[in-house]
Amino acid sequence: MFLKSFAAKIFAKIVVSKIQKWAQNPVRTQQKVFETLIAEAKDTAFGKAHDFQNIESTTDFAEKVPVREYEDLKPYVDRVVAGEKDVLWPGNPIYFAKTSGTTSGAKYIPITKESMPHHVEAARNAILCYIHEKGDASFVDGKMIFLQGSPELSEQNGIKLGRLSGIVAHYVPKYLQKNRMPSWKTNCIPDWETKVDAIVQETKDENMTVISGIPSWVQMYFERLQEKTGKKVGELFKNFQLFIYGGVNYEPYRAKFEALIGRKVDSIELFPASEGFFAFQDKQDANGMLLLLDSGIFYEFIEAEHFFDKSPKRLTIGEVKVGVNYVMIVSTNAGLWAYNVGDTVQFTSTKPYRVVVSGRIKHFISAFGEHVIGKEVEQAMQEAIQQHGFAISEFTVAPQTNPNEGLPYHQWLIEFENEPESLQQIENTIDKAMQQQNAYYFDLIEGKILQPLQIKPLQRGSFTRYMKSQGKLGGQNKLPRLANDRKIAEKLLNLQK
Structure with a gap:
């Protein structure tokens, strides 16, 4: 020694x-x-x-x-x-x-x-x-x-x-x-x-x-x-x-x-x-x-x-x-x-x-009164990872209040390491975990105010490119896990074009 x-x-x-x-x-x-x-x-x-x-x-x-x-x-x-x-x-x-x-x-x-x-x-x-x-x-x-x-x-x-x-x-x-x-x-x-x-x-x-x-x-x-x-x-x-x-x-x-x-x-x-x-x-x-x-x-x-x-x-x-x-x-x-x-x-x-x-x-989703917080989305993601065995680089969540069709929903923007075979299964697992954790979210789904969440897979490197575009690449900078608007979501989606 x-x-x-x-x-x-x-x-x-x-x-x-x-x-x-x-x-x-x-x-x-x-x-x-x-x-x-x-x-x-x-x-x-x-x-x-x-x-x-x-x-x-x-x-x-x-x-x-x-x-x-x-x-x-x-x-x-x-x-x-x-x-x-x-x-x-x-x-x-x-x-x-x-x-x-x-x-x-x-x-x-x-x-x-x-x-x-x-x-x-x-x-x-x-x-x-x-x-x-x-x-x-x-x-x-x-x-x-x-x-x-x-x-x-x-x-x-x-x-x-x-x-x-x-x-x-x-x-x-x-x-x-x-x-x-x-x-x-x-x-x-x-x-x-x-x-x-x-x-x-x-x-x-x-x-x-x-x-x-x-x-x-x-x-x-x-x-x-x-x-x-x-x-x-x-x-x-x-x-x-x-x-x-x-x-x-x-x-x-x-x-x-x-x-x-x-x-x-x-x-x-x-x-x-x-x-x-x-x-x-x-x-x-x-x-x-x-x-x-x-x-x-x-x-x-x-x-x-x-x-x-x-x-x-x-x-x-x-x-x-x-x-x-x-x-x-x-x-x-x-x-x-x-x-x-x-x-x-x-x-x-x-x-x-x-x-x-x-x-x-200030980082939450309550576009419909659901009061979703960071700990809840991270716990739901963790449960899905453990159940389905996939890996991610990063993710964030935003409300989709005006979809082209159907009810509003929470959109999960995820950068997968390797895109899973069935997004539907992962969506189901995450949504179930969210309903179990958050009674407001459960009521909104049950009451047909919201439809279950939807995942939008992002290209590799999307979050890095986004942080770089904001002058926040590296150091102590962190991406917000969720937001009550679509500012980050839309910028990420624009990077897919």
Whole structure:
């Protein structure tokens, strides 16, 4: 056993013990985080405007601080971007994580000296939990690849800005620098396809043990590796042991990945965002990710079903229930207050608190009142894949409200690896799974308001071409799993011509 892997096992034991302490005291842990946040920010411009001085409880906070989206917080962020201090959090942030906004252009999400360590520690601790559970740290002696955005940063009024993954790249521990791939030069290549080809060239002869990234982009890397070498990934990287991913559900990709790899490998799911690192998978056999309650983030939850009500009830961690779809609201030590991240989650456990990401509050289909969410379509797709044994590259779902004939329906646009013999059987399986999960959808089918869903197979490479056409190929960009309109669907269909 090498010294590095031996030390990792000892460190893993210490870290897991610390995690267990706060996980066993969730309400008290969150209360302490809440009190610290309010005390630290009471003299900021935001704190003064919202009377933080007189906030003594989470109920006071909910009364004084309304839920905000980025557009609502933007006037404060603009002041920070302009160089003003003590606006949302004491002093100035050390970074802005720049993301794409749908209605406000580029978003500038502040990262402070207090919040930055949690982004790094969470990813590290996810791996340490895995090491502790498996009792094996041999993979830390091999090469690790993190498919991410460019680490090159720009600067605005003395504050550095870039993509979150690029910012985090500057914090890879020294003891992993020699293991980390690709090279800095390759990581800075702006064109994603060129970058992937360069990564293939750099890694194909290395002892890769850990591979990390968003599944759809890692799939492209695997496919290019196979094209270049003629070997399956597992044959090429004999010691490849662990796949780390986040951003999207892995299950729809799993069959394709195992085919590309040639065997099964362990995986760890992460829930990172520019606004904070929220959760990671702490157990291989657990359903859901451990919600990080001691990382400078105070969580509130609103039932998704009532989110658009006039005054929806905001729940704290001790009030949530398993299986309910919640919109997650965060207040952080980066200066975000009652901020709607946009993600919806469901708790799979409350001892400890584990979550799965069920979708986006703005990404749903309810053209007919069906309230279909991302988790439901992914579960239905997973059941069909397991039952019929096919593999897909990607898929998205949109309502077809004005068909040429017959009743409206949900259109599933799927890029199959190999188109199955019977689309009808797959349509039947998926539709049945959707009806079982969603009572509204069941009623609409039974009531002859909707006809069963229809699949539209897409040409190979359609989703890649679509993302490229939108300037969102690679990095941390993700395709919406479903939409309440046909904007994405029509653009995909136009690419078939």
